[in-house]
Amino acid sequence: KQEVTQIPAALSVPEGENLVLNCSFTDSAIYNLQWFRQDPGKGLTSLLLIQSSQREQTSGRLNASLDKSSGRSTLYIAASQPGDSATYLCAVNSGGSGGYNKLIFGAGTRLAVHP
Amino acid sequence: KAGVTQTPRYLIKTRGQQVTLSCSPISGHRSVSWYQQTPGQGLQFLFEYFSETQRNKGNFPGRFSGRQFSNSRSEMNVSTLELGDSALYLCASSWMDTAYEQYFGPGTRLTVT
Numbered sequence: 001k002q003e004v005t006q007i008p009a010a011l012s013v014p015e016g017e018n019l020v021l022n023c024s025f026t027d028s029a030i031y032n033l034q035w036f037r038q039d040p041g042k043g044l045t046s047l048l049l050i051q052s053s054q055r056e057q058t059s060g061r062l063n064a065s066l067d068k069s070s071g072r073s074t075l076y077i078a079a080s081q082p083g084d085s086a087t088y089l090c091a092v093n094s095g096g097s098g099g100y101n102k103l104i105f106g107a108g109t110r111l112a113v114h115p
Numbered sequence: 116k117a118g119v120t121q122t123p124r125y126l127i128k129t130r131g132q133q134v135t136l137s138c139s140p141i142s143g144h145r146s147v148s149w150y151q152q153t154p155g156q157g158l159q160f161l162f163e164y165f166s167e168t169q170r171n172k173g174n175f176p177g178r179f180s181g182r183q184f185s186n187s188r189s190e191m192n193v194s195t196l197e198l199g200d201s202a203l204y205l206c207a208s209s210w211m212d213t214a215y216e217q218y219f220g221p222g223t224r225l226t227v228t
Contacts, residue, residue: 031214043119043205044219051214089158093214096163096171100214101146103207105158 002027002094006106013080013113021075021109023090028068031100035064035075036089038108044089048075080113087111117142119208119220127226133194136223140187140208147189148217149181152203161204164189193225201227 003026013019023033032051036044048057048064050073056065063076077084087108096102120139128134140147148171149161160173164183181191187208193200203224207217 034217036219041203041224043221044207046216046218049216091158093217095214101148101163101165101207101209101217102160102171102173103148103150103158103217104160105150107157 002030002092002104004090004092004104004106006088006090006109008109009107010110011112013111015080015082015113015115017080017113018076018078019080019111021077021088021090021111023073023075023106025071025073025092025104027094028071029094030068031093031095033064033066033073034091034093034103035062035073036091038087038089040087047088080111082113082115085111085113119206119218121204121206121220121223123223124221125224125226127228128196129228130196130198132196133192134196134225135190135192136204136206136225138189138191138206138208138220140189140206141218144208144210144218145187146209146211147183147187148207148209149189149191150205150207151175152205152222153201158205161191196227198227201225 007022035047050066061078089108090106091103148163163171183189203222205222206220
């Protein structure tokens with residue numbers, strides 16, 4: 001059974017710091033891994049998608065890496081800003097018995113960036 | 116291109132009632148998945164539909180059901196509501212039947228009293 005763990009559960013940093021969020025999963029048989037951001041009471045915003053054959057993806061100040069063999073992914077945020085404050089969720093797509101779209105989520109990392 | 120839309124955004128129901136939530140995927144997307152988010156359990160997969168067929172189902176009781184229409188719009192239904200069904204219900208859409216990026220709607224906040 002796939003399980004996803006995110007460390008740390010919460011993080012508070014001053015503006016401008018570079019930071020790393022960690023995600024680990026127990027079963028390496030995944031199709032892809034997706035990082036999301038969630039603001040309080042809102043839906044999920046997709047940040048980055050890494051296919052199982054890829055090692056990393058970049059978008060602006062965000063860089064996500066994937067090491068499928070060790071069951072790990074990291075999300076690197078450069079030069080953090082107060083607007084980055086949100087909960088960051090990691091989800092692996094292991095598919096299901098009938099198809100390809102079944103995400104298993106970690107509990108998230110709650111990030112606070114203070115001025 | 117419009118994003119995933121969900122209606123209604125907020126609902127208050129009484130124990131024992133039933134509720135229907137609606138999701139309209141991004142135009143051209145044929146896969147629709149539903150998730151339940153609660154403070155205690157986090158985000159949990161409910162089910163996924165593709166071309167009007169349920170392909171995957173999570174570990175939820177039979178009170179939770181869904182369907183998908185020919186235009187890819189989807190509905191989920193919860194019968195005999197319980198207090199524990201209070202949650203944010205999120206819908207996600209994806210383009211094809213392979214593992215593409217999933218896009219989430221704003222969710223429906225269901226409160227059961």
